[in-house]
Amino acid sequence: MATAWVLGSMGWMPARKQQTACVLVELGSDLVLLDAGTGIANLGLCANVLARHERLCVLLSHFHLDHVAGLMYLKRFAADKTVDVYGPGTYAYPRSTEDYLSDVLQPAVYSSGHTGFARTVRYHDFSGSRFVVGDVRVGVRPQRHSSPSFELRLNDDVVYATDTSFYAEDWREVRPAKLLLHECWQASGRDARHTDIQSLVAGVPNAFGRVVLIHQNPAWDDAERVEVEQAALSRGFELAYDGMAIEG
Numbered sequence: 001m002a003t004a005w006v007l008g009s010m011g012w013m014p015a016r017k018q019q020t021a022c023v024l025v026e027l028g029s030d031l032v033l034l035d036a037g038t039g040i041a042n043l044g045l046c047a048n049v050l051a052r053h054e055r056l057c058v059l060l061s062h063f064h065l066d067h068v069a070g071l072m073y074l075k076r077f078a079a080d081k082t083v084d085v086y087g088p089g090t091y092a093y094p095r096s097t098e099d100y101l102s103d104v105l106q107p108a109v110y111s112s113g114h115t116g117f118a119r120t121v122r123y124h125d126f127s128g129s130r131f132v133v134g135d136v137r138v139g140v141r142p143q144r145h146s147s148p149s150f151e152l153r154l155n156d157d158v159v160y161a162t163d164t165s166f167y168a169e170d171w172r173e174v175r176p177a178k179l180l181l182h183e184c185w186q187a188s189g190r191d192a193r194h195t196d197i198q199s200l201v202a203g204v205p206n207a208f209g210r211v212v213l214i215h216q217n218p219a220w221d222d223a224e225r226v227e228v229e230q231a232a233l234s235r236g237f238e239l240a241y242d243g244m245a246i247e248g
């Protein structure tokens with residue numbers, strides 16, 4: 001049983017009152033943030049959920065700024081908490097997760113530094129394609145993007161797939177989950193780094209319970225947005241918005 005709150009449903013930059021990549025998930029006694037984009041600024045919408053937990057786990061799909069820039073905002077929401085940050089570091093890159101984030105949050109850029117935004121901050125590299133965080137079974141799966149990025153799975157409750165190009169053949173063997181949060185970057189046309197709605201509509205396996213589209217494109221004009229919405233609706237997919245609560 002999991003409940004998810006979309007805190008940032010946009011990719012690249014905030015637009016249309018939507019912040020960048022961040023989803024909060026509560027699974028029993030565990031609280032997990034999927035990516036740490038500017039959507040962390042919306043954590044105040046879940047203040048009662050935060051208050052129930054002393055520890056927050058942050059799972060990073062990759063290190064692009066629209067997925068990590070919100071870590072510094074945690075100081076407002078997690079000053080009394082332990083934060084464990086898991087990233088693809090040495091699992092897929094030359095350097096560790098802590099190395100990359102200590103660059104991003106170096107004191108010249110962010111005065112509290114990369115360990116200063118919570119009572120305790122610990123960094124971890126993915127230890128394999130499956131590992132355990134609290135009572136949650138986490139699965140990570142490589143995606144197709146400009147830098148190594150990873151699909152993140154929490155038990156069979158949530159699959160979070162952003163910053164990837166979608167190919168149906170990559171999904172034939174995938175165990176379905178109750179909720180699929182998948183990026184949708186364009187109305188049409190293939191892109192080696194991102195997903196178009198037509199490919200998703202044609203290729204997402206039916207067994208996923210609910211499909212919600214995240215990492216939307218701030219450059220969409222109104223016509224493109226309507227085009228995406230209508231195509232999504234043909235399969236019952238929903239466009240995420242910031243503050244959207246999804247009960248498991």
Ligand SMILES: [Zn+2]
Pocket residue numbers: 011012021064066067163215
């Ligand atoms: Zn992104």
Ligand SMILES: [Zn+2]
Pocket residue numbers: 062064145149163
């Ligand atoms: Zn990216």
